[in-house]
Every structure is written in C-alpha cells, then in structure tokens.
Amino acid sequence: MPSTAPKTPEHVAIIMDGNGRWATQKGWPRLVGHRKGAERVKAIVRAAPDLGVRWLTIYAFSTENWKRSTEEVIGLMGLFARYIQREAEDMSREGVRMRFIGDRSRLDPKLQDLMHWIEDRTRNNTHVNLTVAINYGGRNELARAARKLARQAAEAGLDPDTIDEAALSNALDTQDIPDPDLVIRTSGETRVSNFLLWQAAYAEYEFTPVLWPDFTPEVFSEILSRYGARDRRFGGVGT
Numbered sequence: 001m002p003s004t005a006p007k008t009p010e011h012v013a014i015i016m017d018g019n020g021r022w023a024t025q026k027g028w029p030r031l032v033g034h035r036k037g038a039e040r041v042k043a044i045v046r047a048a049p050d051l052g053v054r055w056l057t058i059y060a061f062s063t064e065n066w067k068r069s070t071e072e073v074i075g076l077m078g079l080f081a082r083y084i085q086r087e088a089e090d091m092s093r094e095g096v097r098m099r100f101i102g103d104r105s106r107l108d109p110k111l112q113d114l115m116h117w118i119e120d121r122t123r124n125n126t127h128v129n130l131t132v133a134i135n136y137g138g139r140n141e142l143a144r145a146a147r148k149l150a151r152q153a154a155e156a157g158l159d160p161d162t163i164d165e166a167a168l169s170n171a172l173d174t175q176d177i178p179d180p181d182l183v184i185r186t187s188g189e190t191r192v193s194n195f196l197l198w199q200a201a202y203a204e205y206e207f208t209p210v211l212w213p214d215f216t217p218e219v220f221s222e223i224l225s226r227y228g229a230r231d232r233r234f235g236g237v238g239t
C-alpha cells in the first residue's frame with residue numbers, strides 16, 4: 001500500500017555551487033560570494049531540523065579546488081577558520097554536531113587544530129549533524145580507504161577475503177555517518193564533481209538553478225517536498 005505520510009530525507013548532502021557567479025554578476029570579487037555563501041550555511045543548518053532533516057553534509061572545498069588562484073584558496077581557508085571560531089558558541093548552544101570529511105593532511109595545521117577542536121567541543125550534540133567536506137574528493141577518499149585496508153592486511157593480519165562492502169564503508173571518512181538520501185546541487189550545473197561517490201550510490205538528486213548565496217530555507221523546503229513525491233525502489237519493484 002502506498003504510504004501517505006510525507007517522506008523526509010534523513011540525510012541531505014549539498015553541493016553548494018555558484019558563489020563566484022553570484023558575486024561576479026554583481027560586479028564584486030568572488031570572495032564576497034563565498035562570504036555570503038557561509039551565511040547561507042548557517043541559515044540552512046538552523047532550518048534543517050524543523051524540516052525533518054537531522055543530517056546535513058556540505059561540500060565546501062574539493063580536491064580539485066586547489067587549481068583556483070592563491071588569493072581565492074587562501075580566502076576560502078580563512079573563511080573556514082573564521083566560521084568555526086565565530087559559530088562555535090551558537091553551534092554548542094543549538095545542539096549542532098560538527099564533523100569534517102576529506103584529506104586534512106594538506107590543510108594548514110592551525111586550521112586542522114580548529115577542526116579537531118570544534119569536533120571535540122560539539123561531540124555530544126544531537127539536534128543536527130553538520131558535516132563539512134574540506135579538501136574532499138570521492139576518489140581520494142576511496143584511495144585512502146584502500147590504502148588503509150591494504151596496510152591492515154600487510155601489517156595487522158587482516159584477511160583480504162573479509163573485505164566486503166561494509167568493511168570498505170567503515171574505512172571511509174564517513175564511517176559514522178549514514179548514506180545521503182538526497183543530494184542537492186545549486187547553480188544549474190548537473191554534475192557530481194567527485195562528491196560522495198560511494199555513499200550516494202542510491203541517493204536521489206535534485207538540481208536547482210538557484211545560486212548558493214540565494215539558497216533560502218524556503219527554496220530548501222520546496223526541494224524537500226519534491227523529494228517526498230519520489231518512489232525509491234532500490235532495485236526492487238516499488239510500492
């Protein structure tokens with residue numbers, strides 16, 4: 001029997017795209033768009049639990065984004081550090097648990113320290129889970145997981161025959177995070193750009209032309225209602 005209850009995704013992952021174009025259209029430097037984009041993150045994290053979404057994963061910097069100008073890369077890294085410092089108090093009070101995924105080893109040690117600090121500080125929060133992908137690439141994550149398992153096989157007696165899908169999942173950065181139900185990409189681009197390649201194997205996708213700095217809780221809510229109308233079959237024959 002078809003269910004009449006509104007379906008809400010438990011976990012929404014967002015490819016926040018279009019900050020640069022938003023700023024350029026207004027004749028402003030790209031970094032202004034990134035600053036405005038960071039404000040949007042806060043609004044969306046706040047709105048998520050009321051919309052029934054307890055897990056949010058956002059793509060902030062890809063393993064490919066190092067190709068951008070030094071000015072933009074440094075500006076973005078500064079923005080991440082400031083976001084953590086500025087929002088720590090509110091996130092603690094509002095029950096936001098913050099985590100990071102991605103390869104941290106290439107990041108400034110001071111930023112790495114801040115990332116560990118906020119993860120620790122918000123560890124017991126349960127209202128909403130915010131995961132930020134920084135220096136994240138799905139291929140890089142899978143290669144690191146493969147390396148980790150190979151090392152365990154070579155040095156710690158791991159039997160290669162026990163490496164199944166669950167074992168690989170557990171070797172990823174997302175080991176304690178559920179798979180996303182819905183992936184949203186803003187700015188009209190319809191590509192995945194190396195985001196959550198393994199985890200989004202059965203996710204639904206929604207693409208919107210809205211640029212990330214214009215992405216309001218209302219736009220978010222409207223996209224979530226479209227998700228509610230979908231029939232997820234997971235290879236079966238559906239309801």
Ligand code: IPE
Pocket residue numbers: 016017018019020021022060061062065076187
């Ligand atoms: C997304 O916005 C944020 C990051 C990738 C860091 P962009 O900076 O990609 O914005 P556009 O795509 O150039 O407009």
Ligand code: IPE
Pocket residue numbers: 015016017018059060061062065189191193
């Ligand atoms: C994807 O956006 C990465 C992030 C949102 C952080 P990009 O703007 O870097 O992706 P491409 O280059 O258009 O594929």
Ligand code: MG
Pocket residue numbers: 017018
């Ligand atoms: Mg872009």
